[in-house]
Amino acid sequence: MIKNIVKRDGRVVLYDESKIQKAISKALAASGEGDDASAKQLADSVQAKLTAECGENPPKIEQIQDAVEQGLMRAGFDNAAKKYILYRANRTRIREANTSLMKSIDEITNVDARLSDMKRDNANIDGNTAMGSMLQIGCAGAKAYNAAYLLTPEQNKAYAEGDIHIHDFDFYALTTTCCQIDLLKLFKNGFSTGHGYLREPKSIASYAALGAIAIQSNQNDQHGGQGVPNFDYSMAEGVAKSFASIYARKLKEGLEDALESDDEKALATLAIEKASQATGNAPRLEIDADEFDAAVIRTIYEDGRMDNAHAAHLVQTVRKRATQQTDRETFQAMEGFVHNLNTMHSRAGAQTPFSSINYGTDTTPEGRMAIKNILLATDAGLGxxxxxxxxxxxFKVKEGVNYNPGDPNYDLFELSCRVSAKRLFPNYVFLDSPFNLQYYKAGHxxxxxxxxxxxxxxxxNTAYPDSEIAYGRGNLSFTSINLPRLAIEAKGDENLFYKKLDAMLELVARQLLDRFEIQATKHVYNYPFLMGQGVWIDSDNLGPNDELREVLKHGSLSIGFIGLAETLTALYGHHHGESEEMEQKGLEIVKHMRDFTDAESKRTGLNYGLLATPAEGLSGRFIRMDKKRYGEIAGVTDKDYYTNSFHIPVWYGISAYDKIHKEAPFHALTNAGHISYVELDGDTANNIEAFESVVRCMHDAGVGYGSINHxxxxxxxCGYxxxxxxxxxxxxxxxxEExxxxxxEELRKLYPEMTSFCGCE
Amino acid sequence: MVMTSKEQKLGSGVGFERIRRITGYLVGTMDKWNDAKKSEEHDRVKHGLAK
Known part of the structure; x- marks a missing residue:
């Protein structure tokens, strides 16, 4: 007779036969076999078996479950037995997830981030701070839950064992990746951050400040980085507003000085009103300047207190000073914007917003002033x-706009090279590359x-072919494939490799679709800024309780890959940097994946795309597992990282020219995102002509997005x-050294612009 | 802290900051990088401009 049993944690508790009977009943009910009587009978037989096996010793939980499993099978309840086994396996999975969760939380709580690789998974989060740790604990909990409840066993196995990597897995059930914020649309008539309402901005200073706030607010609704696709066009409106109000103020003050009067507001206002009627514009930088100013001069002359020559001189001075002051204020606004984005917090204070700004093509004087000053502010650096x-x-490079001498923004392109050579930014996106040019419409x-x-x-945009634009759209989720592993397992058999690749692509496409289903059933109220303020495209047509399915279809589902170089080496013995033949083999593999995502888009009406995966956390994860599985394979698993997407390996000696030309064709295939880097030594980077020649080489080779590292x-x-x-x-x-x-003191004399030395004064 | 004494020195224990691009974005000082990315950065070779 059994009196006690041993639980998993070692505790001994009273034996309760009804619990066994209940479990058996559930399994029988789930498979539609047997009834309560058979459950009772089976429970008795389990007890008899356990008594025979254990005698006086209390049986362990696992033993009892084994006996139930066998009992069900012996009684011919095969389906019930299957259900019971699945149930057991699932419980085990959840239990293991809980144990590993507690271990993770322990590490997050107690280990210095400098010693914990897990805590440095994302270099943008400070894992040593209270809020950073709290965020990481939340991440660990969410990951454990998502793995146990939201992935199919097949997906979970592929993820856990490193066949695939589901990026930002902690946010799996919560939100989407990123969005291009159209600031102009957002600013129109003001917006609410969820913590307060902000009026439509009226000066460049507030355009810049609100721009940073918009990025910060949106960052809290998504897990990826935020972009502004039209930074120059957005800031131009602020520059124009600042210029108009400064022009009016300077005119009023100028008139008061010249006429020795206390208040000339009325005359200034009248002059500007009449000039605005004549030109159809408020005072603008450069545009219609002569016509506008002439109309202002006329009104002042007609007022009868000043002759024409004086009025002309006065207005000329007004314009000159207003232009200078607008330029100064724009610089300060851009400086403030950069400072804000490096100091303001998002996500409970654990991160600075991950932000991108795109610019370079606005050729209006206001847009040009914004571009020039954001570059100069970046050049100047922080405090x-x-x-x-x-x-x-x-920086968006476009022939006819900024690429060639004589183009209206060529001077700004040159400035961008100078700044990038010092500060690593800007990067360059090339609008003339055919896969970018196909969308380009001048003036849009x-x-x-x-x-x-x-x-x-x-x-x-397969879902909405009329909206093939950047604004208000972004990625929904992305999952990357461990390409080198497929190659290692294929053991040089190309056909087998492609077979394995196809199976993996199918698995990832399904998983992305499963996640889309979770995302699609969220509501506007889940994303008060992103959706509530109409940042995401078409969300302005939805009410707070509406589901997001239809508008989310504007977003992209991306399949990524890592380690093309190691894949080629594993399959054929060398990588695409080494021979033209391997370059072609590499292109075949990537083209194969692109064809798959295109077909998937067509089939589902969703925007599947192929991503050249950025490898930060992932660069080490796959290879650590593969090294353990397959040992060190030369050129494949013998480093600490797999090579980023389709890149030529970082350690491989190759000229900038060859690297760019080898990588460019892959840009055309990776429509969900790509980047190529060239590494220059410090001296070359400081040679602006050399720097620009590398950017031009990227443009001419058909690179989509590139940047230069130095x-x-x-x-x-000393501040050097x-x-x-x-x-x-x-x-x-x-x-x-000290x-x-x-x-x-000596340095202070030599470098008077340094406000402090050592930051410790 | 104001340094007035001529005997005092500055900079003891202060390291150099080394900013590198991680994957498309920059990271201020590399001590927050994960081990694999540190190793990758270490292995990067420069690309010459000759064709």
Whole structure:
């Protein structure tokens, strides 16, 4: 007779036969077999079996469950037995998830982020802070829940074992990745952040401030990076408003000075009103300047207190000073914007907003002033001259607009190269590459390809072919395939590799669709800013309780890949940097995946796309598992990371020209996002002509998105920014070494623009 | 902290900041990078401009 049983945690509790009977009843009911009587009978037989096996010793839970399983099968309830086994397996999965969850929380709570790789999965989150840790605990909990309840066993296995990586898995059931925010639309008539209502801005300073707030607010509704696709066009409106009001103020003050009068508001207002009627415009920088100013002069002359020559001189001065002041205010606004994005918090204070701004094609004087000043503010750096980490700047390169000498914004393209050579930003998006040019309509900036986050690009629109634009759209979710593993397992058999690849593509496409179903049933009220304020395209037509399914179809579902170089090496012995033949083999593989996503789009009416996966957390995850599974394979698993997407391996010696030409064809295939890097040494990067030649090479080769890496070091003690080897070229100290105070005094004289040295004064 | 004494020195224990691009975005100082990305950054070679 059994009196006690041993639970999993070792506790001994009283034996209760009714519990066994209940479990059996449930399994029978689930399969539609047997009845309560048979359940009672089976429970008795289980007890008899356990008594025979254990005698006086209390049986363990696992033993009891084994006995139930066998009992069901022996009695011929095969389907009930299956249900019971599945139930057991699922409980085990959840239990294991709970245990590993507690372990994760323990690590998050107690281990220094510098020692915990898990806590540095995303370099943009400080895992040592209270809010950062709380966020990571939440992430760990969400991941455990999602794996146990939301993935199919097949998907969970593929994810857990590293066949695939579901990015931002912690947010699986909660939100979408990213969005291109059209600031102009948002600002029109003002907006609410969810914590307060903001009126339509009236100056460049408030355009810039509200721009940062919009990015911050939207970041709290999504898990990826936020983009502004039309930064120049958006800020131009603020510049225009500032200029108009400064012009009016300067005119009033100028008249008061010249006429020795206390208040000339009435005359100034009248003059501007009449001039606005004549030109159809408020006072604008440059545009209609002569006609406008002539009308202002006429009104002043007609007032009868000033002759024409004086009036003309006065208005000329007004325009000159208003232009200068607008320029100054724009610089300050852009400086404030950059500072804000590097200091303001999002997500419970754990992160600065992950932000991208795209610009370069607005050729109006106001747009040009905004572009020039955002570049100059970036060039100037932060408070101690530090290089700003955010926003990511993307300069949109376009022939006829800014690419060639004589193009209206060519000077700004040149300036962008100078700034990027010092500060690593801007990156460059190339609108002339055929896969970008196909969407481009002059005069419609919404058709200009823009990027956000690490590289996300959204243009094609299978769901709504009339909306092939960047504004208000973004990625919904992305999952990456461990390509090298498929190659390793194929053991050189190309056909087998493609067979495995097809199976994996199917699995990921299904998983993305499953997640879409979760996302589609969310409501506007779940995303008070993104959807509630109409940031996401067409969401302005929805009410707070509406479901998001239809508007979310504007977003993209992306299948990513990592390690094309290692894949080729595993399959054929070398990678695409090494031979033209391998380049073709690589293109075949990537084209195969692109064909799959195109077919999937067509079949489902959703925007499936192929992504050249950015490999941050992922760069080490797959290869660690593969090294354990397959050991060290030369050129495949012998590093600590798999190569980023289709890149030529970072360690492989190749010229910039060859690298660009080898990678460019892959840009055409990866429609959900891509980026190519060239690494320059410090001296080359400082040579602006050389720097620009690399950008031009990318443009001419048909790269979609590219950037140039070069070392940017800074010595906080003397403020030097540039390449620092062993010794700082400015103050001559080694890392960690101290320098005498006299030396600081000397530096202070040499570099009066440095406000403080060492940040410790 | 105001340094007035001529004997005092500045910068003891202060390291150099090294900013690198991680994957499309920059990260201020590399101590927040994960191990694999640190290793990748370490292996990066420069690309020459000759064709």
């Amino acid at each position: 101690h001259g530090e290089t700003a980490i955010f926003p990511i700047h993307i 900036p919404e058709t200009e390809v823009a990027t956000m986050g690490c590289r996300t690009r959204v243009m094609a 070392p940017v070091d800074r010595d906080p003690v 920014v540039g390449v620092i080897g062993e010794v700082c070229p400015r103050c001559g100290r080694h890392e960690g 320098i005498p105070f006299e030396k600081i």
